[in-house]
Amino acid sequence: MTTDINASTEKYLRGKYAIVGIGETEYTRGSGTTTRALGTTAVRNALKDAGLKPSDVDGMLSYSGNDSIPSTSLAGDLGIRLNFYMDVMGGGSSTEALIGIAIGVIEAGMCNTVALFRAMNGYSQVRIGGTGGRGATAPLSGDALFSRAYGQSSAGQSFAHTFMRHMYDYGTTPEQIAHVKVIHSEHASNNPKAYYKNRVTVDDVLSSRVIVKPLHLLDCCVETDNATCIIITRMDRAKDCPHIPAKIMSVVGRCSKPRIDNHYQSGPISTVAGHYAKEILWPNAGLGPGDVDITGSYDAFTFTSMLQLEDYGFCKKGDGGDYVSSGIMRLGNKRPNNTSGGHLCEAYTHGMNMVIENVRQLRGEIDDSCPIGENGQRMHTYDYSEGGCRQVKNPEISANLGWAMPGTGSALVMAKGD
């Protein structure tokens, strides 16, 4: 048995599958409706976007943390007869992982086209990390004795040791990290859908109240109510859909560090799962970080974007602080990150909105405020000043880096289809 982690021997699926439809609800706080109704809206919007009828979809996947509705509800509501469905546990990193599963089940002949959705009232019903009551006062037993007993329950509280240790190991500064929020806020200001559209400065981030040192309030993502959906099918079927397909070049799902039960036992703890995932992602794509035009690096926190960009090889190990503060991630510069504003500003969807954004970028159909021409297409100005354009000029390759926790991540490389 080889112990090589390289899982990249089978290249025959590269470029054979595509995302052909995307849909979402509004991003709000206070949806005023059920996750079932939100999910129905997102799936219907994605089907319309893909130019598909309910009978054209026969597979469904979803993920949740006991805070949503299963595929069976949505399939019933929308009149979709399923040949395959599965609803899995999980939050961040699930989008990319389930895209891989969708490819697998289609390849296995189990179904033809998969709708993947996430529906959540992440602000008005079940807030992540137990805020607002859930889990905060439950009896202590099992694993909780090693975490919640110490007041360590939310994501920020659980990830902070990795963030702090990165600062210690590499001299990363709070000012450098604050640039992630600053840049994502600039992008969000050009996104009419974004929950937070105001541009902020490094000082705004550093002077916002401390939540969990090293995290200020503005280092943490927004909580919102929303549903999102993407449709995955084979590239040969994608040609019948109205939009340019986003071709799937490579996917990695929930790749993990050793001792994933408690990854702090295995070091260095300032290294995250991308260190392992990149050995699958880039060989399978036949591409490297230097080929990528746009990134979508999961920003549950400012630090999570930085750590992933670093460990996937967009800069040298330890240089993540320099990378995110260099301006390279800003619209108009070499490799924009989270052009929608991401989780820090647009909405919290457990990763799917950042994949949707990159699909729109590759299509050249970003939904900003640029004027719509006589052909119905938006005439992008590429003026990225506040309230302006957020379409990147002719992007060919995108990468999404999904985060579950420091020890687990997923990733996706897409290319503009023909």
Add this chain to the structure above:
Amino acid sequence: MPLEGTHLGAPVSIPDLDKPNQEFYAHCSSGVLHLQHCSECDLVRYPTTTACPWCMSPEYNWKPMSGKGHVYSYAEIHHAIQPAFREHTPYALLLVELDEQKDQPNEYDGLRLNGNLVTNNGVLAPPDLVAQIGIGSRVRVIMNDLGEGIALPQWVLDDSVKQPENVWRYPD
């Protein structure tokens, strides 16, 4: 019989089915930190597991530890999620690397235990004490009794040794 107690107002209950955790917290009640020790490969592990992460053996015994180490990483919680912790903010979450088994079985591995910085009386440390610790601080374990025969390991600054001159703290 489940092992039961209370911690900061929250009920603690470790059922009979969870023998390793019952044993872990009962040992803590004896005053000495014990960790699971693999009977086959001789490595110690944390937290409790149902098999050895390095050799898969289900056989283990309990090994007494020095209970001494240094702060490997830390966080200061200013916004508490759990109601009972709110009156103690900012409190310190510590990741303590024990002196034993450092860089074993692989480089950068270690026995890294979760906990809080507390006073010698076992109360969550007040802000002036929280402000003293950083990466590198020397700490030792103390046991917080949660009930009859059950205790929770916590950490105090080790006053039996000289603290390092420059511990690393988040820049203020």
